[in-house]
Amino acid sequence: MDLNLLTVRISSNLEDFDAYAYFSREAPAGTAPDHEIVCVDLDRDPYDAEVLRALSDRTLRAKRFRSGYYLNHIFGDPAYLVTEGRRSYVFGRRLERTVWPYFVKRILTDFAVDRGYLHLKAGGFTFEDGSATLLVGPNAGGKTVFLTQACLDGARFLTNTHVLVRDGEAHAVPSAVRVRRSPQFEELIDRRVLTPHLESGDFVAAPELLFPGPPRDHGRVRNIVITDFAPERPQGFERITAEQAGLFLGLFADAVVNYGLKDDLLAHHGGDFDAFTGSLATLRKQLAALVEGARCYRANVDMLDPSVRTAVLEELASGGGPGTAAGPVGP
Structure with a gap:
């Protein structure tokens, strides 16, 4: 995925992974990613919880993931965070709740601090x-x-x-834009062009679908x-x-x-x-x-x-x- 100044590769063991809907631009084929996030859904491929706990990071964030608290007001099933350099593995369920809510925010912050951005x-x-x-x-x-x-x-x-x-x-x-049901976007919502947001009642869509001009x-x-x-x-x-x-x-x-x-x-x-x-x-x-x-x-x-x-x-x-x-x- 192309985030303008950096790229992130998102992979999952699910054929349909809702996290992709929150990104609006793919990086050109063959681009080497700056970061990689590997999401493993445990309903699709079960792993022993004790093994995952042993592999999990020792950070406060990893501890919170294991309790089902990801970031801010985003909660879910217990998840296991394993970091290897610029690659992060996360094992759990409904892991789209971790990609934009946590990983992208952390990656952007790390990038900004390392390269002099705010x-x-x-x-x-x-x-x-x-x-x-x-x-x-x-x-x-x-x-x-x-x-x-x-x-x-x-x-x-x-x-x-x-x-x-x-x-x-x-x-x-x-990124995709979060929109609420309104006259401007009613047709897109009714045609199921827009993806439901993590929080009920809202939708997400690429800005190219919503506004004139690139x-x-x-x-x-x-x-x-x-x-x-x-x-x-x-x-x-x-x-x-x-x-x-x-x-x-x-x-x-x-x-x-x-x-x-x-x-x-x-x-x-x-x-x-x-x-x-x-x-x-x-x-x-x-x-x-x-x-x-x-x-x-x-x-x-x-x-x-x-x-x-x-x-x-x-x-x-x-x-x-x-x-x-x-x-x-x-x-």
Whole structure:
């Protein structure tokens, strides 16, 4: 699978493995993968649990896998994690619940730390001039609606959930997009083109199925928008300071914090305290530089309203500098 800056090979002993639906782009044939994930379904090929336990990693993550806890709110049957260099084996059931929810997030974080990138949980789109807008927000804050409506209204899709940033340039991580039943996607859902998401009621699909124009692989970050849609509160689209944006992104966008990967990062550094804290210090500096170099906004807007959407996108497409002044802008 092609993740833009790196590739991952996913293999399974199941002919139909739902994890594949979460990737939107395959790597060219013959590409040597940067990482490999081997998923073995124990209903298809049983293995002795005691043997697997003996082979399993001694990390905290492996211990949690054996208890049926994978990452964040994703749980399942006990699973056994065996790591050999850049290849990870996982034995269990319904292992699609481990691929995007854990492995991809950890692999992206390791890659970012090793190569000087910042791994963020963020959506994003670009305008015709190549400038990128990153979207960050709490769960149910309207990030997906904002991204979807922008891309249906002329912006070019960049990324859905993950982005790697270095020196102000945002690099997409190609993936399927999570969508809810809505008039725009009703036909695709009814024709069973879209795959049901891990969580009932939602679906996933490659962005090429959803939006006009091919997705972009990268863009220079011009805007950072914190989406916080709450119709019961006063609506507005306003500039915020870089300091405010940095504080928010430190909790809601930083991958190590947001996905609970601190123990994995420490293990990645072999338990080396100095290397671990050095990486954390670098991540903080990168995040501060990102928000200082961008225009930062807070959005409580209804992007389904055409007039509001037009005003917001016109503001984001304008070429003003970052600045730090807070105040109402647009609708």
